[in-house]
Amino acid sequence: MALKIETKREQVGQLRNPVTLPEPPDHLKAVASGSLVNLVALMFWKMRHANPDFAMTFTESDITGMQQSMDYNEQTPKLVAEARQDYVVLRVEDEKTGDMIRVSENNEADLAKGEQAKKVRRIRESASMLVATVRGELSQGVTSNDSINALCDSLLALARE
Numbered sequence: 001m002a003l004k005i006e007t008k009r010e011q012v013g014q015l016r017n018p019v020t021l022p023e024p025p026d027h028l029k030a031v032a033s034g035s036l037v038n039l040v041a042l043m044f045w046k047m048r049h050a051n052p053d054f055a056m057t058f059t060e061s062d063i064t065g066m067q068q069s070m071d072y073n074e075q076t077p078k079l080v081a082e083a084r085q086d087y088v089v090l091r092v093e094d095e096k097t098g099d100m101i102r103v104s105e106n107n108e109a110d111l112a113k114g115e116q117a118k119k120v121r122r123i124r125e126s127a128s129m130l131v132a133t134v135r136g137e138l139s140q141g142v143t144s145n146d147s148i149n150a151l152c153d154s155l156l157a158l159a160r161e
Contacts, residue, residue, distance in 0.1 A: 024083035032083035039081055039090055065110060075101055116160065123154045130154060 076095040092101045
């Protein structure tokens with residue numbers, strides 16, 4: 001008597017059909033293959049609420065820092081715009097590997113900026129819970145030094161941004 005054992009991988013493999021993604025619409029292909037100026041303008045428009053001045057300054061330090069980071073990681077940046085079904089992706093890849101570039105910090109100042117950005121992201125994620133906690137304590141007539149200090153630290157971190 002022969003016993004045949006079928007693994008889940010084999011079962012799943014039998015159920016899978018190749019997925020064909022639909023072609024992106026022509027207007028999105030045109031945006032993705034359009035001029036760099038229009039893509040950057042679109043990026044600023046998308047960021048208009050976070051950066052209402054529509055300006056970004058690149059200092060000598062920024063330029064040198066990026067170049068040092070690229071040299072250290074042996075990467076060459078390439079801007080890629082790719083049309084998808086209902087959106088366009090703009091990203092920076094390494095020209096040789098096609099991997100997305102994640103710029104690493106190359107000095108203490110860059111590291112501090114990165115840590116500050118992480119702190120601000122955590123504050124934004126937890127802000128509604130912190131506000132609810134402080135409001136709940138205040139409605140009960142309770143004042144918690146920990147909650148008030150956390151709220152103050154959050155406001156200071158946002159003000160430094």
